[in-house]
Amino acid sequence: MRQPAVTAMRRLAAWTGALVAVAAVGVMAVYFLLPGELRPREGAPAPNATTQVINKGEYLARAGDCVACHTPPGGKEFAGGRAMPTPFGNLYVPNITPDEETGIGAWTPDEFYRMMHTGVSRDGSLLYPAMPFASYTKVTREDSDAIYAYLMSVPPVKQPNRPHELRFPYNQRELLVGWRALYFSQGEYKPDPKQSAQWNRGAYLVLGLGHCAMCHTAVNPLGGSSESKAFEGGMIPNQNWYAPSLTSNREAGLGNWSIQDIKDLLQTGVSHRGTVYGPMAEVTYNSLQYLSDEDVEAMAVYLKALPQRDAEPPPTSQARLVAPNVMELGRKTYAQQCAMCHGEEGKGYPPGLPPLAGNQSITMASPVNSIRMVLNGGYAPGTKKNPRPYGMPPFNHVLNDEEAAAVVTYIRVAWDNSGTPVTPAQVNELRRLIPE
Amino acid sequence: MPTLALGQKEAVPAFTEMDSMEARVQGCATCHGQSGQGTSNGYFPRIAGKPAGYLYNQLVAFRDGTRRYPPMNYLVAYLPDAYLKEIADHFARQRPPFAPREDTAADAAALARGKALVTAGDPGKGIPACIACHGEGLTGMNPGIPGLVGLRPSYIAAQLTRWRVGERHAADPDCMKRIATRLTEPDVHAVAAWLGSQDPPRDPSPETSNLIRMPLACGSQR
Numbered sequence: 001m002r003q004p005a006v007t008a009m010r011r012l013a014a015w016t017g018a019l020v021a022v023a024a025v026g027v028m029a030v031y032f033l034l035p036g037e038l039r040p041r042e043g044a045p046a047p048n049a050t051t052q053v054i055n056k057g058e059y060l061a062r063a064g065d066c067v068a069c070h071t072p073p074g075g076k077e078f079a080g081g082r083a084m085p086t087p088f089g090n091l092y093v094p095n096i097t098p099d100e101e102t103g104i105g106a107w108t109p110d111e112f113y114r115m116m117h118t119g120v121s122r123d124g125s126l127l128y129p130a131m132p133f134a135s136y137t138k139v140t141r142e143d144s145d146a147i148y149a150y151l152m153s154v155p156p157v158k159q160p161n162r163p164h165e166l167r168f169p170y171n172q173r174e175l176l177v178g179w180r181a182l183y184f185s186q187g188e189y190k191p192d193p194k195q196s197a198q199w200n201r202g203a204y205l206v207l208g209l210g211h212c213a214m215c216h217t218a219v220n221p222l223g224g225s226s227e228s229k230a231f232e233g234g235m236i237p238n239q240n241w242y243a244p245s246l247t248s249n250r251e252a253g254l255g256n257w258s259i260q261d262i263k264d265l266l267q268t269g270v271s272h273r274g275t276v277y278g279p280m281a282e283v284t285y286n287s288l289q290y291l292s293d294e295d296v297e298a299m300a301v302y303l304k305a306l307p308q309r310d311a312e313p314p315p316t317s318q319a320r321l322v323a324p325n326v327m328e329l330g331r332k333t334y335a336q337q338c339a340m341c342h343g344e345e346g347k348g349y350p351p352g353l354p355p356l357a358g359n360q361s362i363t364m365a366s367p368v369n370s371i372r373m374v375l376n377g378g379y380a381p382g383t384k385k386n387p388r389p390y391g392m393p394p395f396n397h398v399l400n401d402e403e404a405a406a407v408v409t410y411i412r413v414a415w416d417n418s419g420t421p422v423t424p425a426q427v428n429e430l431r432r433l434i435p436e
Numbered sequence: 437m438p439t440l441a442l443g444q445k446e447a448v449p450a451f452t453e454m455d456s457m458e459a460r461v462q463g464c465a466t467c468h469g470q471s472g473q474g475t476s477n478g479y480f481p482r483i484a485g486k487p488a489g490y491l492y493n494q495l496v497a498f499r500d501g502t503r504r505y506p507p508m509n510y511l512v513a514y515l516p517d518a519y520l521k522e523i524a525d526h527f528a529r530q531r532p533p534f535a536p537r538e539d540t541a542a543d544a545a546a547l548a549r550g551k552a553l554v555t556a557g558d559p560g561k562g563i564p565a566c567i568a569c570h571g572e573g574l575t576g577m578n579p580g581i582p583g584l585v586g587l588r589p590s591y592i593a594a595q596l597t598r599w600r601v602g603e604r605h606a607a608d609p610d611c612m613k614r615i616a617t618r619l620t621e622p623d624v625h626a627v628a629a630w631l632g633s634q635d636p637p638r639d640p641s642p643e644t645s646n647l648i649r650m651p652l653a654c655g656s657q658r
Contacts, residue, residue, distance in 0.1 A: 073499075073500050073501040074499075074500025074501055281513075281514045282513070282514060284514075285514035336448065337448060337449070340448070340450055340451075340462075341449060341462065349454060352454070376507065376510055377463055377466075377511060378463075378510070378511065379463055379514065379515055380514075381514035381515075382514060382515045382516040382519045387516060387518065387519055388460060388519050388522065389460070389515070389519075390459065390460050390462070390463070391460065391462065391464070391511065392463055393449060393462060393463050393464060393465050393466035393467065394466060394467065394507055394511070396507070397467070397477060398447065398466050434506075
């Protein structure tokens with residue numbers, strides 16, 4: 001039995017060997033006959049685990065809008081150096097490229113997570129809250145590690161950090177211990193089991209990486225924001241823009257918006273209800289336009305569901321009275337300068353040219369943004385879904401204080417709009433704050 | 437702050453078709469006019485008919501903050517390259533009529549000096565003639581050199597001064613910087629006054645690119 005078996009095996013081996021040899025010759029023949037024509041492996045190589053984590057980190061870094069602060073305009077990505085004016089002096093944003101000496105190249109994932117989660121830098125120093133660690137603390141360890149992996153993969157840039165120029169006593173980092181005790185509560189986002197997975201995803205993005213509260217919750221003189229006033233709106237320090245309340249339907253509360261309009265506003269920059277300008281245009285341009293439809297929808301669902309709280313009662317009819325001559329000057333100015341794009345009835349041509357009638361951003365208590373738009377004009381951000389936006393021209397040099405105040409008053413009260421009149425002094429104050 | 441007459445027609449936003457570039461660039465109208473022809477405000481320049489490459493370079497520089505003028509920096513801050521290119525192409529194609537030129541307050545000697553610098557330069561100081569690069573008709577040269585026609589003296593003088601003091605730059609090698617720093621302050625005003633006193637050309641189109649002829653290497657022509 002053995003013999004035939006061995007023979008059979010030998011035969012098989014010989015036959016296999018011959019076959020392999022023939023096959024090899026065949027392959028070689030193909031190789032030599034068709035040089036460079038060997039077919040590549042089926043499909044593109046599947047991204048390996050490392051690439052997948054880096055891609056995820058890039059997406060999350062977009063959601064966190066890291067680039068907006070850490071990249072100077074026209075400068076190298078993430079190299080820092082950009083001045084961030086604060087009421088306490090200038091902060092200079094650090095280099096977060098993976099350069100070993102001047103960036104974060106020597107950081108470990110643990111150190112990066114500690115910074116995101118607790119606002120403590122690698123060397124143990126406390127970060128100034130211009131870094132939104134009060135929001136980033138909600139980011140999961142897994143997501144923090146992905147962002148870390150992405151930042152390690154970008155080109156390192158050797159550019160030393162510029163020291164901050166903060167006035168005494170704000171240049172004493174130890175004082176941040178007090179700020180942290182008052183305004184910082186550490187902890188990853190805990191999903192609310194009573195809410196849908198979509199709502200929880202939206203909350204995670206809005207409260208965490210989106211760091212929306214940095215602008216949409218009023219900042220007190222100490223640079224802190226109070227959780228009990230979350231998303232109730234406030235002036236953005238040093239930018240002279242008003243970030244409207246997200247909880248009041250009289251401001252940017254989205255309670256009576258459709259989910260589609262909210263999604264459009266966030267991701268596209270324009271919607272049938274209004275358009276983003278100023279600091280929010282920056283957020284859409286650098287961050288929100290890159291998020292997936294699913295994530296933007298989750299944010300919209302969460303924002304729409306925010307409990308409605310009006311910080312103050314609606315204006316009395318007395319407060320809404322407008323002097324007839326002001327109304328007439330406003331109407332005349334509107335007809336001459338504005339009606340071409342916004343229509344006689346203020347309906348606009350949405351989404352390109354926004355409506356003014358029924359537009360909460362025009363009727364809300366603070367007239368700052370409306371006045372600024374009239375003085376400076378503005379283009380909606382150019383986004384993937386709206387790459388060729390329309391723009392409003394500046395009227396700073398066309399309208400004097402009385403005319404600008406009259407036309408802003410007019411659009412705030414015409415067409416059943418529920419706003420209040422503004423004064424030439426309010427226009428003048430903003431005119432002086434805005435650089436010429 | 438000078439207030440314009442509300443009725444100045446070319447500074448009031450207007451367009452004929454909603455889904456058009458004409459409608460989309462009305463954000464520029466109150467300063468540069470509906471078609472880029474300029475307005476009666478002394479400072480804002482005519483942009484119609486300037487080379488598309490020049491206009492694009494300026495828009496990118498305003499967006500990225502490498503050319504500083506806050507109202508422009510703010511307006512184009514969040515516009516992508518492709519759209520800025522489209523805006524530049526749009527204005528480069530426009531041929532609106534020129535505004536009537538203004539009388540100059542400059543004296544005859546200054547105008548003579550201005551004319552000499554523009555048409556012949558000052559070889560002793562190493563200053564080439566403006567027309568060597570900006571074109572025989574001063575209508576600019578594709579792709580990156582602007583026309584100097586239809587601009588007010590106040591704008592030309594301000595820009596040359598910004599170049600002299602290092603506030604305005606162009607792509608390296610920055611030929612205009614080399615020239616502007618050789619001009620004296622009276623030279624700047626003489627050039628601006630003479631350019632402002634010229635009648636507009638019949639054909640305002642820029643000359644085609646001619647790198648060989650240029651006296652200095654210019655980054656914006658590459």
